[in-house]
Amino acid sequence: MDVEKLRLAARRNAAALRTSALAAQDKASAVYADLVARGQSLVGAGRAVAGDQVERVAELTSDAAVAIAPDPAPQPPTATEPDTDAPKARKAAPKK
Secondary structure (H helix, E strand, O other): OOHHHHHHHHHHHHHHHHHHHHHHHHHHHHHHHHHHHHHHHHHHHHHHHHHHHHHHHHHHHHHHHHHOOOOOOOOOOOOOOOOOOOOOOOOOOOOO
8 A cells, every 4th residue: 555645635635624614614604694683683673563562552551541530539428328337336235
């Protein structure tokens, strides 16, 4: 066997392997950059949609809060209305 021929073949194969590995690395970097760009656009769109929804909910709740008037303070019963919250008088026990 010729050791020199083996050495040249090994160098040639190593150079081809290195070239292929660099090409694969470049392709992987391009794919990753594309994925990152797509992810950023999705997150940006999601934030815009979420922001719109938050603003819409805030508008609805603020409108609802204005539309709901607070309950007036409870008024004491008048002489014509019986006081249903007052305790009822008990009958006196018969004397013995």
